[in-house]
Amino acid sequence: MQVQAPNPDLIEYVNRLEAEMCQLPQVNCPHWDYFAPGLYARQMFINKGVALTGAVHRTEHLCIISGDISVTADEGVKRITHLQKIISSKPGTKRAGYAHLDTYWTTVHATTETDLEKLVLELVEASSAELLGGAENKQLLHNRLKG
Numbered sequence: 485m486q487v488q489a490p491n492p493d494l495i496e497y498v499n500r501l502e503a504e505m506c507q508l509p510q511v512n513c514p515h516w517d518y519f520a521p522g523l524y525a526r527q528m529f530i531n532k533g534v535a536l537t538g539a540v541h542r543t544e545h546l547c548i549i550s551g552d553i554s555v556t557a558d559e560g561v562k563r564i565t566h567l568q569k570i571i572s573s574k575p576g577t578k579r580a581g582y583a584h585l586d587t588y589w590t591t592v593h594a595t596t597e598t599d600l601e602k603l604v605l606e607l608v609e610a611s612s613a614e615l616l617g618g619a620e621n622k623q624l625l626h627n628r629l630k631g
Contacts, residue, residue, distance in 0.1 A: 494556055495540070498580045502537040519598055524607075527590040530583040539608035540578045543593060547571045551587025556580045 511534055518525040530536060530553065548570050549555075554563045556579050563584070564571075573579075573591070581589075597603045 494558065495576070495578050498537055498556060498578050501580050505535060505537065517600060522594060522596055523592060524595050524597070524603060525590050525592045527588060530581070530587045530589060532583055532586050535580070535582045537580045538578060540576060541573060541591075541608050543575055543607055545573050545594075545607075546592040547573050548590040548592065549587065551583060551589075552585035553587045553589070554582045554584065 511531065513528050513530050513534065513536065515526055515528040518527065530551070548568065549564050549566070550568045552563070552565045554561050556562075558574075565584075593607055595603065595606060597606055
């Protein structure tokens with residue numbers, strides 16, 4: 485199921501940015517998966533100086549951010565400089581960000597699914613292999629092709 489982007493112009497901008505970023509040397513952002521009854525959380529660590537893009541999310545969810553990062557939002561680019569900030573993310577959202585300092589970004593989703601492959605297909609418009617840390621991630625594949 486394809487969801488309607490809250491801001492199609494912003495999604496197009498992030499897609500163009502992502503295409504350009506794929507031409508640059510890439511880094512891996514480690515991530516961890518957590519489960520509680522009815523909840524799934526995916527936490528990612530973003531090193532200072534890293535620019536990145538995310539997958540299009542199919543569902544509304546919460547993002548818990550700890551660090552200093554500039555990130556695209558419907559109204560433009562916002563800098564989040566809190567020890568911890570919680571934001572809501574609408575279906576169809578795709579973000580780009582730049583970490584000014586080491587940052588943890590955690591998405592929290594309401595779901596009873598615990599199989600990671602099924603979970604990713606339920607929550608984002610990508611496979612788990614295409615997400616950061618996955619074997620088919622666009623940015624990391626580009627590194628392997630150039631290396």
